[in-house]
Structure formats: C-alpha cells, structure tokens
Amino acid sequence: GTQLGQNNAGALEAASGDTLQINDSATTNSGNIQVAGTLAVDVSAFTLIGTGTVTLAGGTIVGSASGETFHNDGNTILGTGAIADGSGHLALDNASGTIEASGGTLILDTGATVTNAGTLEVAAGATLRIDDPVIGTGGTATIGSGATLEFAASDPENVAFNSTTGKLILDHASTFSGQIVGFTGDGTLAGSDQIDLRGINYGTVHSSYNSSTG
Numbered sequence: 239g240t241q242l243g244q245n246n247a248g249a250l251e252a253a254s255g256d257t258l259q260i261n262d263s264a265t266t267n268s269g270n271i272q273v274a275g276t277l278a279v280d281v282s283a284f285t286l287i288g289t290g291t292v293t294l295a296g297g298t299i300v301g302s303a304s305g306e307t308f309h310n311d312g313n314t315i316l317g318t319g320a321i322a323d324g325s326g327h328l329a330l331d332n333a334s335g336t337i338e339a340s341g342g343t344l345i346l347d348t349g350a351t352v353t354n355a356g357t358l359e360v361a362a363g364a365t366l367r368i369d370d371p372v373i374g375t376g377g378t379a380t381i382g383s384g385a386t387l388e389f390a391a392s393d394p395e396n397v398a399f400n401s402t403t404g405k406l407i408l409d410h411a412s413t414f415s416g417q418i419v420g421f422t423g424d425g426t427l428a429g430s431d432q433i434d435l436r437g438i439n440y441g442t443v444h445s446s447y448n449s450s451t452g
Contacts, residue, residue, distance in 0.1 A: 301328030
C-alpha cells in the first residue's frame with residue numbers, strides 16, 4: 239500500500255481495499271486524508287499534527303501490532319467506519335482534536351482505552367458508539383439533532399445536547415461521572431432529547447415521598 243509521509247497539504251486516499259501505511263512518528267496534515275480502506279499505524283506512537291481532516295468513508299484506522307498509540311493533536315477525524323478493530327493493538331489519544339460521527343455510524347473500539355481532552359461530536363442524524371472506557375480531563379461530547387451517542391463503558395465526559403431530538407445511551411450508567419447540559423424538548427419522545435440508562439435494573443428502583451419536604 240501507499241505510505242503516509244511526514245507532511246500532507248493536499249489530498250491522500252486509501253481507497254476501499256487499499257491500505258495507507260504510517261511508518262513515521264508524526265505527520266503534519268493541513269489537507270485531507272480520505273479513508274475508504276485502511277489507515278494502518280505501524281509505529282509505537284504516532285501523532286497527527288495540524289488542522290487538517292481525516293475523512294472516514296466506511297474505512298478503518300488500525301494498529302499493525304500491539305502497543306501502538308494514535309495521538310490526534312488538532313485534526314478533525316470525521317465520517318463513518320471505525321477507529322481500531324477491538325484487538326487492543328491501537329490506543330487512541332484525542333489530545334486536542336475533534337472526532338465526529340457524520341453521515342452514519344462511527345465506532346471507537348480500541349480494545350483498550352480512549353483518552354479524550356478534545357471534542358467528541360455526533361452530527362445530525364449520525365451515531366457515535368464508543369466501546370472502550372474513556373479517560374482524560376477537559377474533553378467534551380456534543381450530540382446533534384436526531385443523533386445518538388453511546389458510551390458502552392465508563393466515561394467522565396461532559397455531554398451537551400445541541401438540539402431537542404438527540405439521544406444519549408449509557409450502557410453502564412453507574413460509571414458515568416460527567417455532567418449533562420442542554421437536555422430539553424416538548425415533553426414527547428419524538429420532540430425531546432432522550433437518555434437511555436441501560437445499566438439500571440428498574441425492577442430494583444424504589445421511590446419515596448416525604449410530605450413535610452415535598
């Protein structure tokens with residue numbers, strides 16, 4: 239496959255079935271890297287620098303061997319597909335960039351942890367599913383109109399609803415430690431934001447009322 243160099247100011251593509259190989263420790267990207275195939279990290283630590291974009295068009299970013307880390311330092315990674323393949327080969331550090339699901343479903347499945355001090359976004363109508371525990375401080379997550387954000391493991395992120403029809407799914411609600419803002423709607427399911435607490439056994443939930451305190 240093609241190799242990604244230390245600088246990209248134009249347009250690069252890993253077409254469906256093709257692999258764009260990363261052998262350098264850092265790349266400054268001010269252009270666009272289109273991935274319909276595979277972007278393969280083959281160094282122990284790779285840093286993507288700059289303000290460019292990586293457009294996932296159903297493609298995948300993977301680690302070629304165990305113990306590798308992808309540091310996103312300023313780029314916007316957006317689209318549909320997957321970051322990592324659940325093998326544990328590639329850890330993800332979204333240091334100061336943006337990872338955005340757009341146009342469909344984007345899955346983060348490193349098999350390790352996701353460190354986020356940047357921004358996780360779900361564009362209108364899209365789905366972002368994060369299968370790994372999220373760690374780090376200062377990171378945020380935003381949910382657009384008709385969009386779904388699912389945390390399948392623990393998460394400290396503050397989550398903001400940007401519209402009235404977003405959905406937040408917490409597979410293990412007891413491990414969520416962030417704040418939720420912008421939760422609103424018209425009182426109907428179709429016209430309101432939704433939070434799905436999948437980790438709660440509602441059969442064990444009890445309510446109480448104190449008449450003296452309301």
